[in-house]
Amino acid sequence: MPGNSPRPNRRKAGTKKGAVVGSGGQRRKGLEGKGPTPKAVDRFKHVAARKAAAARKANPPKNGDRPRTAAGRRAQGTREGAELLVGRNPVVEALRAEIPASALFIAQGVDVDERINEAVQTAGDRGLSILEVSRTELDRMTGGVLHQGIGLKVPPYSYADLPDVLSSASGTPLLVALDGVTDPRNLGAVVRSAAAFGASGVILPERRAAGMTATAWRTSAGAAARVPVARVTNLTRTLRSLQDQGFTVLGLDADGDVDSDSLDVGTDPVVIVVGSEGRGLSRLVGEACDQLVSIPMTSDTESLNASVAAAVLLADVARQRRQAAHD
Template identity: 55%
Template sequence: MPGNSQRRNIRQVSKKTATKGTGGKGKDTLKGRGKTLPADERPWHKGYSGTEKLPSKTAWKQDKERKAAAAEGRAPKIGKPGTKDTTWGKGGTGKGAPTRRTQAARGAATRMGPRVAPGRKSLTPKDAPELLVGRNPVVEALRAHVPATALYLAQGIDIDERITEIVRTAGDRGIPILEITRAELDRLTGGVLHQGVGIQVPPFAYESFEDLLAAAAEHPEPLLVALDGVTDPRNLGAVIRSAAAFGAQGIFVPERRAAGITATAWRTSAGAAARLPVAQVTNLTRALKQAQAEGFVVVGLDADGETDLYQLEAAVGPLVVVVGSEGRGLGRLVGQTCDLRVSIPIVSEVESLNASVAAAVALAEVARRRATA
């Protein structure tokens, strides 16, 4: 007989047929589980913000999150997001504390974005905290009540009066103080000279341009500085420092394709960014026309300008000095908007000056004219 159906001791197992329906036995599995609760309403989640006693596992998770946040210099991700303003600068209210950690705090994260700032290699350039380094910049930041979220000190650091003031101020304000090795601080800052100290600060809050313009117009000697496409934050910081030194009431820069106030710009300004208002404008040409409507004379620095800087009669009145970018100088529309295009006399074979140097020379001449007027 074909096959082995007649084989002795064979074990035959009947195949189970498909079950039709649930037969009333599995109806509970057909019921929906309802909506998914948000994190702050789940007692087992670390983000739970209820008033009831937490389960031991949840309490352990929240305690772990607080310790991790303190070590990384950020706010713990526990409870509902607050509305406390954590931005800094002379601008208005910010949008709250950032929720993403920077690479400085996280360690080996992927670098993103073209701008390189000390300790700033974050996922979101506009929303992420900054690591501000250097003894003078850190002292200036704390004196200006910049809302720092963490203080980093290198082990074995040389103690002077600035470090003493930094530590005392941080302790008085409840800022977490983290002592790390110098090699670790070198890694966090990307090799930038940090002098053994750094603070983590939230994003800079810019001044409203309308407020900046109104405050300058009320000054006895109105003077503003505008930057057209300056992309190097070090040049921005140097211009801020020169503007503060020669009596300008503020600076305004474009929002796009231009450097903003980063840790690098702050360090280069030697803390002047804490004292001088900085505004961002959507359209620089429109902002310059608005300043002209308020009685300001707009002068643009241009190597081919028709007016000699030393012959600038308008320097004694309300003035806006426009500094062009490092490579192309003034943009076409910005140049056409300027009332005057001013050139700086150069006696050697040098083709042009650095943007920050040109700004310093022009502002120094404006200050000299006003002092002798």
């Protein structure tokens, strides 16, 4: 019966230890979680891990252990692991630019078009592993992001050095700098606009800003393979250094002193600075700008998305350069 256990709840007299009935809290440790289940490719002897190891063995990195981008820039150190680029245009553009990659994933039963065919052909020519997976598995690998039935496993994005961006610029340099933009979709959209209007590159601060993740890659629709992105330690210091090199720094601000229609930058080297989605330009970055530029809008519209505002000003600068070239 309960309460009549013959087991004594005591020790012999003279011992230092007290009662020993119960686990002493040891069982509680056994019930605690041991963290998330590792991914299949990280599990020892798992079939996915063996395939990944075989792919790495068949395609060892060239030029040392650190991969290079299509332009030959070395990757900077990062804590991020490999990324999975998704979407047909981003994957095809990355393969065309010969971005380092280890495997191409194709969903079973995917609707095949010319982009899927080109991706498979290019990956095969490069000797990459081409793996057919279920759509459910690809959904899990991408975290539910719209992938269009295709994914490319690549190393972390390889950021450029700003001096290399300037030296490789064709014609008069046009740069876009982002001040505290934390949404990777906005970053990807800015990179896409930069490619559309002939910008030489994009500048990001290392801290408190979005990086070139798979989401940014996909939003750029592959433009990230054509437009170099540089990371700098101090954006304000970088802008002042560019001013010393002859750049005009234009900061986008809803309360700017000059509107984009009145700009007169001609063929000068230009840096367009875009502030964060909420607070706009930080104080120090705003003070470093030569001009604060607003975009004319109807009174019913308070503001534009950061990437849209960047596209509008990029289009205005590109238009002025075309006019100056014709004059």
